Amino acid sequence: MAQYDDDIAVTPTNDPTRLAATLDERWTVGGGLNGGYLLGVVGSAIRTVVPAKPDPITVSAFYLGPGTPGPAEVHTEIKRDGGSLAVVAADLVQEGRTRLSALATYADLGSFEGSVRTTAIEPELPPVEECVSTLDLGEQMRKRAPMYQKFEMRFPKDGLGWAMGQPSGRGEIAGWFRFRDGREPDAFSLITICDLLPPVAFDLGLPGWSPTLELTVHVRAVPAPGWLKLRHASRNLAGGMFEEDCEIWDSAGRLVAQSRQLARTPRGV
């Protein structure tokens, strides 16, 4: 079993609507568990209650409090299950407190057909082998962001200003992504992958912890095997909040997921 699938695995409890999980501390970043990882655990529980509809199509997660490594439960409620779609509500609960509330539409994405008309433009990135790998991050970064052991990202050499104290101010970060253990991307894993890039606030000169209020992901197609391209962008920072849009493009040049989150700016901004 691939590491990611093991890390998000859930097990049955006596109540068929409740699934047990163990949150893995290796998904920590900046002192808390990554929001995309938490969503993966919740999404994994949802999948078990609507097994004929294995793929998340649209998922909205509201973050109520930080998840902590260790035992957790996911409480699910099927809101609708009919035709080609199921809608499920789910809460991630630890020590009696809800840390994340989500709503999700699931389906069998492979059964969806139809024409493709995209005006979105694939981000241009230098070839993987010319980019800087997160595997070469210093010891300090590996300690602050243990989750970088789980996957590899590669960034263009000239697109790393945000990491060197020289943010571009454009509010954009883009790079290559793959799981380290060779697990290929599938439709499901995109709900985690869309939250793995560094916060786009870094490129606005706002380093620090940017807690997510809400994250919505649309999974639009089953990705082809190989490296993914991820691109984060923000267009509007105001009132102590900013939105962060992530696009995921597969190795065949197809836009396979779009996400948007609303996050608070680091304290003091």
Place this chain on the structure above:
Amino acid sequence: MAQYDDDIAVTPTNDPTRLAATLDERWTVGGGLNGGYLLGVVGSAIRTVVPAKPDPITVSAFYLGPGTPGPAEVHTEIKRDGGSLAVVAADLVQEGRTRLSALATYADLGSFEGSVRTTAIEPELPPVEECVSTLDLGEQMRKRAPMYQKFEMRFPKDGLGWAMGQPSGRGEIAGWFRFRDGREPDAFSLITICDLLPPVAFDLGLPGWSPTLELTVHVRAVPAPGWLKLRHASRNLAGGMFEEDCEIWDSAGRLVAQSRQLARTPRGV
């Protein structure tokens, strides 16, 4: 009381978590009640259960089935209410069936301060008086879309190809908006207004009913009085679904709301 506020009003029931409403048939469009109007009713109920936090900050609505004119209930559950934010889950229920499930973060938006850094660009529109008004729509359109009695939109003369059987194919529709009875926009009403433009699929040459699966709105600032600018765009139609991004700009040139929905393409596409 302004018409909109009257149309979304809720009344208490014996259960303080449940609010009663009457869905107004005049919000019908294309045979069903408008999704933004339904969200207004749900949002109005949420406001009554967290009265110290009157403004929606981020709201995600999952549409399970069409709402119908007449009695409805909104069932609410406070997921968290602490600090400056409250998170509430709510279901719109008619005849024992959930038609819409939502999660929402509410706050007092006026209390949010901080710098504004926007790279988003305000849509260019001709002056209001040079645009075509929905008040001049033919009888047929008024019958198909009774909700146009509630508000006025004005579209650029050269941006109406989608209405004349000559869609641009760009996937963009933009126009001016105001309520007909002179009610000024506030932060709350933006959760309805973001769903009032014609479906962007019209401009892709796909006229017909595009049912919304999910709609998420971020309300980013309290709008200034006056006409609003609305802009719909889609960048990716695939697998029988397309996303629709709406931006709302106020008369002071500020981006006050951003929404994204995932909708199904009209049948047969």
